[in-house]
Amino acid sequence: MRQKMIAGNWKMHKTNPEAVRLVAQIRAGLEKNPVRKTRVVVCPPFTALSVVHQALKGSKIGLGAQNLFWEEEGAYTGEVSARMIKSTGARYVIVGHSERRRYFKEDEHIINKKIRLALKNGLKVIHCVGETLEEREQNLTKDIVGNQLEWDLNGLAPEDLKNVVVAYEPVWAIGTGRTATPEQAQEVHAFIRDILDALIGDQVGARMTILYGGSVKPNNAAGLLAQPDIDGALVGGACLKASSFLKIIQASEKS
Ligand code: 13P
Numbered sequence: 001m002r003q004k005m006i007a008g009n010w011k012m013h014k015t016n017p018e019a020v021r022l023v024a025q026i027r028a029g030l031e032k033n034p035v036r037k038t039r040v041v042v043c044p045p046f047t048a049l050s051v052v053h054q055a056l057k058g059s060k061i062g063l064g065a066q067n068l069f070w071e072e073e074g075a076y077t078g079e080v081s082a083r084m085i086k087s088t089g090a091r092y093v094i095v096g097h098s099e100r101r102r103y104f105k106e107d108e109h110i111i112n113k114k115i116r117l118a119l120k121n122g123l124k125v126i127h128c129v130g131e132t133l134e135e136r137e138q139n140l141t142k143d144i145v146g147n148q149l150e151w152d153l154n155g156l157a158p159e160d161l162k163n164v165v166v167a168y169e170p171v172w173a174i175g176t177g178r179t180a181t182p183e184q185a186q187e188v189h190a191f192i193r194d195i196l197d198a199l200i201g202d203q204v205g206a207r208m209t210i211l212y213g214g215s216v217k218p219n220n221a222a223g224l225l226a227q228p229d230i231d232g233a234l235v236g237g238a239c240l241k242a243s244s245f246l247k248i249i250q251a252s253e254k255s
Contacts, residue, residue, distance in 0.1 A: 003209050005165060005232035006249045007041040007126060008239025009066060009094060010048075019048035023055045025242030030061070030249070038232070038252040041092055042239070043126075046080050053089030064092025064126065067100060070113035082121035093118050094234075096128045096152055098171045108151030115152060115164070124163045126234065127152060128213070129192075133172035141170075145188060146195050158202035165209045166192055167234040173214025175236060182223045182230075185212045189229035218247035225255035 014022060023042060030040065041062035044052050053063055065088075069079035085093060095118060096111040106114075111127075118125050129148040131141045145168070153164070168188050173179050180188075189212065193205030212224050213234035224230055232252055238244040 002207065002231050003039055004037050004252050004255070005039040005041060005209050005211060006245075006252050007062075007064065007092070007165075007167075007211065007232070007234050008043060008245055009097070009213075009234055009236050010042070010044045010239060011066070011099070011236060012045060013240055014044060014048060016048050016051045019044050019052050020055045022240070022242060023052050023061070026245060027056070027059050027061065029242055029246040030059070033246070033250060033253075035060075035249060035253055038249055040249055041126075043092065043094055046085075049085070049088035049090050056089075062092055063088075063090045064094060064124075065090050066094045066097070068093050068095070068114055068118055068123075070110060070117055072117070082117050082123055086121060086123060090123070092124045092126055094126045094128065094167075096148070098128060098130055098169060098174060102171075108148065108154075111152045112154050115156070119156075119160050119163055124165065126165045126167055126211070128167045128169050128234070130169040130171050130174075130214070136170065136172060141188060142191055145192065149192065149195050150199055153199065156200065158200055158204050161196070161200055161204045161208060165211060166196075167211040167213050168192060169213035169234060171214075175215070177215050179215040179217075179220055179224075180212070182227050185224055186227040186229055189227065193229060216248060218244050218251070221248045221251035222255065225252050 043064040065085045100106045131144040196205035209231040211232045216233040
């Protein structure tokens with residue numbers, strides 16, 4: 001059985017007091033309605049990782065960062081290393097998000113270096129892939145997603161993939177309120193499993209957790225999560241309120 005997961009990517013939201021308040025609400029909600037099969041992960045900004053870790057003590061909620069730098073340490077002003085992230089208590093890191101690819105010009109070489117360094121330091125990676133609207137309209141979805149997987153994961157062994165979760169996030173669905181239909185998402189998820197098998201071997205595709213991301217909300221989560229190859233969600237906007245995040249988590253529990 002593949003691990004189900006609902007992860008919240010807070011992006012650049014929440015001061016430390018706001019972050020502590022939000023996780024306290026998520027925690028309280030999960031104490032009332034405990035999850036049995038879904039791994040819940042929150043990914044606040046770097047600045048809130050330590051306080052959120054404190055606020056999560058004794059709970060099963062996982063903690064992740066949204067980015068890391070590709071070198072171990074050094075003169076890289078403003079950057080944050082894998083070891084620094086680990087020292088906050090976080091165990092996950094998001095790599096390859098389309099906002100990083102777009103605004104910070106992160107390409108496949110950078111993403112590959114980041115994934116390798118994260119894994120080397122014992123962090124689990126949430127690796128994002130996805131096509132733009134233009135690419136979808138030109139029927140390039142599978143080429144783009146296939147290339148991202150091939151280059152971003154270049155050189156990784158089946159063993160390494162145990163610590164990678166793939167998130168399929170069509171760029172046109174992020175923050176737009178326009179989500180992929182369950183069938184559109186399912187088609188790409190099944191393709192991702194096949195590609196992972198072809199690239200890495202050892203039938204890793206069948207074992208890997210693949211999340212869908214892009215305008216996941218309480219009212220569309222159940223339909224997406226009912227698809228056979230959708231194992232969970234990477235939630236943006238709807239994870240900033242405990243009530244909507246909790247509803248998505250419950251949809252995963254029922255799927
Ligand atoms: P939205 O849920 O706000 O569309 O964001 C999705 C996302 O980018 C998660 O990483």
